[in-house]
Amino acid sequence: GTRVTLLFPASSAESSTDKPAAEYKGTQACSGGTETILVVEDERLILKYVVRTLGELGYNLITAKDGDRAKEYLENGLKIDCLFSDIVMPGTVNGRDLADWVSANQPHVQILLTSGYSSDLESDINGGEQRYPILRKPYTPDQMAQEIRSVIDSRDSR
Numbered sequence: 001g002t003r004v005t006l007l008f009p010a011s012s013a014e015s016s017t018d019k020p021a022a023e024y025k026g027t028q029a030c031s032g033g034t035e036t037i038l039v040v041e042d043e044r045l046i047l048k049y050v051v052r053t054l055g056e057l058g059y060n061l062i063t064a065k066d067g068d069r070a071k072e073y074l075e076n077g078l079k080i081d082c083l084f085s086d087i088v089m090p091g092t093v094n095g096r097d098l099a100d101w102v103s104a105n106q107p108h109v110q111i112l113l114t115s116g117y118s119s120d121l122e123s124d125i126n127g128g129e130q131r132y133p134i135l136r137k138p139y140t141p142d143q144m145a146q147e148i149r150s151v152i153d154s155r156d157s158r
Contacts, residue, residue, distance in 0.1 A: 030145035032057025035081035035152055039063050040070045040098065042089045053141045067093030071101060080109055082152050087115040099132050112151045
């Protein structure tokens with residue numbers, strides 16, 4: 001008796017699967033790095049996807065299943081170059097709260113948030129302002145790799 005309904009937003013954009021195989025290069029076309037990234041994601045499959053993709057690009061990765069655990073790591077002296085965190089997570093610390101804490105306590109750390117929720121919900125969580133770049137789910141490996149690299153490189157332009 002279980003009923004599952006999936007609702008997907010309409011899109012007029014061309015799907016990446018519509019591109020000829022020769023045109024799609026995968027993450028091999030993206031530059032990686034050796035920086036340390038703290039990935040905070042409560043969805044196991046998404047976490048696995050992110051770790052595999054960024055790991056293939058050479059990044060050092062540390063994972064946390066929620067904002068509370070991530071904050072605990074950082075309070076105990078974990079040094080990172082970038083925070084890549086989901087916004088909506090279980091626990092007492094959501095991604096925006098974690099980003100604010102990191103920004104105040106480790107200002108050298110670059111921040112990229114991600115979410116699959118609508119911008120209306122994010123606006124409520126963010127108090128109506130967007131202080132950090134957000135990568136919308138679902139994203140391709142290339143989109144994630146490019147956004148991570150762009151955020152990390154932005155530290156050099158400050």
